[in-house]
Amino acid sequence: MKLILFLKSKTFWLNAAFALAFFLLLGFSANWILKGITKHTQVMVVPDLTNMRFEEVKAALAPLTFEAEILDSSLYVSRAEPGAVLDQYPLPGATAKTGRVIQLTLNRHRPGKVALPLLVERTLQRAELDLTSRGLRVGRITYVPDLAEGLVLQVSAGGVVLAQGSQIRKGTAVDLVVGKRSGPLTHAVPDLLGMRLGEAKAILRLSGLRMEFVEGDSTALDQGVTMQMPQFSHGNYVTHKDGIVRVWFGESSLLMSNDEIE
Numbered sequence: 734m735k736l737i738l739f740l741k742s743k744t745f746w747l748n749a750a751f752a753l754a755f756f757l758l759l760g761f762s763a764n765w766i767l768k769g770i771t772k773h774t775q776v777m778v779v780p781d782l783t784n785m786r787f788e789e790v791k792a793a794l795a796p797l798t799f800e801a802e803i804l805d806s807s808l809y810v811s812r813a814e815p816g817a818v819l820d821q822y823p824l825p826g827a828t829a830k831t832g833r834v835i836q837l838t839l840n841r842h843r844p845g846k847v848a849l850p851l852l853v854e855r856t857l858q859r860a861e862l863d864l865t866s867r868g869l870r871v872g873r874i875t876y877v878p879d880l881a882e883g884l885v886l887q888v889s890a891g892g893v894v895l896a897q898g899s900q901i902r903k904g905t906a907v908d909l910v911v912g913k914r915s916g917p918l919t920h921a922v923p924d925l926l927g928m929r930l931g932e933a934k935a936i937l938r939l940s941g942l943r944m945e946f947v948e949g950d951s952t953a954l955d956q957g958v959t960m961q962m963p964q965f966s967h968g969n970y971v972t973h974k975d976g977i978v979r980v981w982f983g984e985s986s987l988l989m990s991n992d993e994i995e
Contacts, residue, residue, distance in 0.1 A: 779821075801837055813840045823835065843902065846902050880971060883913070919972075922965060942978050957982065959983040960980070
């Protein structure tokens, strides 16, 4: 009976009103403080930063109170300006709170380097495929008389002869020398085994042929030609004028025997 009378009294309703007002005030205050801390209401549209340089990006984001950081700069796209933005996160048109960091992917200033694949003695078609698959370009193709029809004999770039594994930048034009048979064979290949470099060159020059050094130490006194390709043809015509004879140098028993005779 007393409880019912208390619930109907002015004191109860007055205390209830004060309690309700207190909780409402507390809720609004907490919400206002939370919004201030999280900046929930300060949302901006992210602009399109594509193709801008990093300095231009910072200038464009400053009025929006966004920040920028470089996430990646390992990509190289030839059609884009060096140092330009290739990608961003959040994407253009997205909304983000002020102070948000926009992550950028920039274009490299120079293309990266790749190892030159094995091209010598590969077919021209295979060499072209291997070059393009590594981001390299096929440059000038020169055909020279050689028994190795359609095979790559030499690789160069910018006038510098390259070997397998040479580090060159993507996009570089690689020049190829390719063997080609044309017309009837006109030249025989002399026997170079045991000869030193100068002697072998002179013999080939007199024979109307050219030398390509493959490996070995051609400057050592005890080194001579240990292998040649094409091999000694015994006077038979097996190549054309200016055909290439590839030679390998090493310790030669023929050379030592000649020295002992002298």
